[in-house]
Amino acid sequence: MEPRSLLAREWLGPVVALEAADRRATNDLRATLPPAIESEQDRYHGPFNRDSRREDFAVTAIKLDGKALAIQIQAEIADQVSRLKETRGIQPCLATVLVGEDPASQVYIRNKLAACERVGMISRHVTLPNTTTQAELLGALSELNADDSVHGILVQLPLPEQIDSMVVLDAIAPHKDVDAFHPHNVGLLSQGRPHFLPCTPHGVVQVLARHQITTAGKEVVIVGRSDIVGKPLALMLAQKDSHLGPEYANATVTLAHSRTANLADVTRRADILVAAIGKPEFIRGAMIKPSAVVIDVGINRIERGLVGDVHYAEACEVASAITPVPGGIGPLTVTMLLHNTLTAAS
Numbered sequence: 001m002e003p004r005s006l007l008a009r010e011w012l013g014p015v016v017a018l019e020a021a022d023r024r025a026t027n028d029l030r031a032t033l034p035p036a037i038e039s040e041q042d043r044y045h046g047p048f049n050r051d052s053r054r055e056d057f058a059v060t061a062i063k064l065d066g067k068a069l070a071i072q073i074q075a076e077i078a079d080q081v082s083r084l085k086e087t088r089g090i091q092p093c094l095a096t097v098l099v100g101e102d103p104a105s106q107v108y109i110r111n112k113l114a115a116c117e118r119v120g121m122i123s124r125h126v127t128l129p130n131t132t133t134q135a136e137l138l139g140a141l142s143e144l145n146a147d148d149s150v151h152g153i154l155v156q157l158p159l160p161e162q163i164d165s166m167v168v169l170d171a172i173a174p175h176k177d178v179d180a181f182h183p184h185n186v187g188l189l190s191q192g193r194p195h196f197l198p199c200t201p202h203g204v205v206q207v208l209a210r211h212q213i214t215t216a217g218k219e220v221v222i223v224g225r226s227d228i229v230g231k232p233l234a235l236m237l238a239q240k241d242s243h244l245g246p247e248y249a250n251a252t253v254t255l256a257h258s259r260t261a262n263l264a265d266v267t268r269r270a271d272i273l274v275a276a277i278g279k280p281e282f283i284r285g286a287m288i289k290p291s292a293v294v295i296d297v298g299i300n301r302i303e304r305g306l307v308g309d310v311h312y313a314e315a316c317e318v319a320s321a322i323t324p325v326p327g328g329i330g331p332l333t334v335t336m337l338l339h340n341t342l343t344a345a346s
């Protein structure tokens with residue numbers, strides 16, 4: 001990867017270093033991690049691990065470029081896909097199901113199908129009309145469950161109102177549940193022995209880990225308690241260990257939400273603040289502790305374009321590092337879906 005400027009080189013440092021890292025045959029993304037931060041001293045003196053209790057230095061946030069990271073991880077996945085094909089004759093196949101014509105969902109699906117193609121996976125796309133009944137959708141899923149050439153299944157959400165999403169997600173075979181939404185996979189995650197990690201939370205952990213932003217012992221505040229992001233991310237970060245090692249778990253996690261009292265007081269405690277609330281520019285600069293790391297999971301379309309859940313310009317003046325929108329967590333979510341599909345096929 002070509003460094004684009006001194007600043008880019010600085011923040012790409014750990015990422016670029018990874019390209020030379022040993023990538024032996026595994027679809028465990030742990031293989032490409034930089035060395036863990038070992039001492040208490042390092043924890044607060046690495047590039048993104050400054051002691052956020054100190055407020056005596058000026059801060060301009062460094063951009064955590066999810067798009068660049070996604071390109072790098074997708075290259076790793078592509079290697080593993082071609083090795084799987086060569087050694088075992090298996091080419092991973094992801095089936096996506098879209099019910100209706102929601103424009104945002106169509107874009108998300110197109111991105112997922114294009115990503116499959118980039119890494120050499122097969123994709124199969126099923127489009128059903130907006131009037132599809134629950135029974136019809138369950139019928140389509142039962143065919144995909146029974147089809148041995150399909151390794152992963154994703155039903156794009158939201159579904160039309162005549163369909164109960166919970167019933168549909170429960171009907172996906174757990175070993176093909178690459179979204180990790182099935183209660184079997186949620187249960188394994190909550191016990192600290194996940195088979196699949198949910199894609200967006202895993203993307204958040206990857207962006208932290210690949211910039212050596214450790215979580216152990218830190219205050220992490222997640223705003224938003226959704227089943228897709230907030231809840232599973234809280235579980236992952238509060239565990240004793242993770243697939244990337246204990247430095248990327250063991251956080252003190254607060255899961256804040258719409259009924260949290262004195263929200264700004266809570267968010268200002270965060271060494272790492274994750275916004276996953278679905279409200280455009282909801283997190284303002286004054287809600288962020290100086291030199292905190294800010295992860296923006298939101299993607300909101302407003303008149304002037306796409307914005308996150310964080311007021312980016314204000315946050316940049318307070319935080320030490322921040323994910324942009326677009327080009328932050330979004331590309332990593334798609335990448336982690338590919339990772340899960342590879343796992344399902346392996």
Ligand code: GUN
Nearest residue numbers: 154155156157158179228
């Ligand atoms: N809609 C918005 N995000 C997601 C996701 O992560 N998975 C699925 N299946 N649908 C979504």
